[in-house]
Amino acid sequence: MSDFVQVSTATENREAAEKLARSVVEARLAAGAQIVGPVVSVFWHLGEFGTGEEWQLLFKTRADRYPELEAHLLEHHPWKNPEIVAAPIVAGADAYLDWVRKTTEPEPSA
Secondary structure, three states: OOOEEEEEEEEOOHHHHHHHHHHHHHOOOOOEEEEEEEEEEEEEEOOEEEEEEEEEEEEEEEHHHHHHHHHHHHHHOOOOOOOOEEEEOOOOOHHHHHHHHHHOOOOOOO
């Protein structure tokens, strides 16, 4: 298993994406977030075919932080059943991955 993952989700507008990204990065659950959008999404939802604009969020984090990141996204996401998927980062620049590792260290308990 990879030590690092890229986690993606989406929101319906830029403001929601920025709010969610800020909460994740401030909590040190991801080293950083990228917001891409708008993107067009084509999907089935509640038995109906649809399309719509979304703002995609990409987070880079350590694999061992994924469960906490997923829980945070589920708690703070504006949708009831958001897409939350993780893909392994199989290679990357050493200095960058070291930054991800250090930035996502949990805060020491007081």
